[in-house]
Amino acid sequence: MELLTLLLSESAARKMVDLMNIVELLNRKNIAFRSYTEKYETETPTGKLQFQMMAAIAE
Helix, strand or coil: EEEEEECCCCCCCCCCHCCCCCCCCHCCCCEEEEEEEEEEEECCCHHHHHHHHHHHCCC
């Protein structure tokens, strides 16, 4: 599995829905996502759940 790490998730997208779409595209290509500052990560099932919950709260 590959990994894309960003300092801030805002570097990838301004809206959380756009970031969710980017992360979904990365997941389809077997690339995990990690944001260093916000502590988002999609490498583990728990990390994916936390990311999705934060996205739901943000919307």
